Amino acid sequence: MTTSFTPIVSAERLSVQVAQRLEAEIREGRLSPGEKLPTEAKLVELFKVSRTVVREALSRLKSIGLVESRQGSGVFVHHQAAFEPLNFDPRLADSLDAVLQIVEVRRALEAECAQLAATNRSASDIVHLQEALDAIDRAVADGKDGVEEDVLFHQAIAKAAGNPFLIGTLDFLAQFLRGGTQVTRANEARHTKLAQAVRQEHHAIVTAIIQGDAKQANRAATVHMRNAAKRIQQADSSFWQQEGSVLAQVLIPKN
Structure with missing residues (x-):
C-alpha cells in the first residue's frame, strides 16, 4: 500500500478533511477494494489529529458505503467501493441558497413520485398516507414543529410510488432539507394562514393519489414544492435572525 497521507493543517472541519483524504485514496486506487485501512492509532499519527476526528471520518466513509468494519479485524475498503454512492460535498449544503437548490431537485422528484403513487398505490399505501397526514395534524395540535412527521409524509408518497x-x-436528500423544514415550520407557527396553506397542499396531493389522478397528483406536488421554496425565501428578516442558525446546525450530516 502506497498512500499520500499528510498532517491536517487547514481550519476546515478536521473530520471532513480526513474523510476526504481517505476517500481520495480509495477513489484513486491507492487503497483497493478489500484492503485494510491503517489502524486508528496509525491514522491519528499520520494525520496529526485526535482519535475522535478519525472515528468521525471513518463513520462518514461507512455512511456512504466506502468502508466497512469487521469485528476484531479493523476497517476495510468495501469490496464494492467502485460503485460511487450518491454523495454531496457537505460544504455545499451549508447555506440558504443550497436549501433552495435542493428544493428545486426535490420538486421534480416529488412530482414524479406523486404521479407514480397515483398509478401504483395499494390499499395499504392509502392507509399509510392518511395516517401520515393525521400525524402532522396531531403534531401541530400538540404544539410541535411537525418536521419529522412532514419528512415521513413525503416518504410515504415515495413508498406508494413503488420505485426503490x-x-x-x-x-x-431529506437530511439536507430537515433544517429548512424546521425553519419554515417554526415560521408557519407564527402565521396561521401559512400553516393552513401547507395543510391544504398536503391534502391535495393525497386526494389526487387516492383518486388515481396521476396528472393532478403531479401538479399538486409541484405546487407544494414551489410554495415551499417561496415560504423559505419569504420568512421575514427578524425571523431568520432568530431561527436561521438552525440551518447550520441541521443541514450538514454530523458523520
Whole structure:
C-alpha cells in the first residue's frame, strides 16, 4: 500500500478533511477494494489529529458505503467501493441558497413520485398516507414543529410510488432539507394562514393519489414544492435572525 497521507493543517472541519483524504485514496486506487485501512492509532499519527476526528471520518466513509468494519479485524475498503454512492460535498449544503437548490431537485422528484403513487398505490399505501397526514395534524395540535412527521409524509408518497431508487434518492436528500423544514415550520407557527396553506397542499396531493389522478397528483406536488421554496425565501428578516442558525446546525450530516 502506497498512500499520500499528510498532517491536517487547514481550519476546515478536521473530520471532513480526513474523510476526504481517505476517500481520495480509495477513489484513486491507492487503497483497493478489500484492503485494510491503517489502524486508528496509525491514522491519528499520520494525520496529526485526535482519535475522535478519525472515528468521525471513518463513520462518514461507512455512511456512504466506502468502508466497512469487521469485528476484531479493523476497517476495510468495501469490496464494492467502485460503485460511487450518491454523495454531496457537505460544504455545499451549508447555506440558504443550497436549501433552495435542493428544493428545486426535490420538486421534480416529488412530482414524479406523486404521479407514480397515483398509478401504483395499494390499499395499504392509502392507509399509510392518511395516517401520515393525521400525524402532522396531531403534531401541530400538540404544539410541535411537525418536521419529522412532514419528512415521513413525503416518504410515504415515495413508498406508494413503488420505485426503490426514488425512495433512496429522496431519503438521501431529506437530511439536507430537515433544517429548512424546521425553519419554515417554526415560521408557519407564527402565521396561521401559512400553516393552513401547507395543510391544504398536503391534502391535495393525497386526494389526487387516492383518486388515481396521476396528472393532478403531479401538479399538486409541484405546487407544494414551489410554495415551499417561496415560504423559505419569504420568512421575514427578524425571523431568520432568530431561527436561521438552525440551518447550520441541521443541514450538514454530523458523520
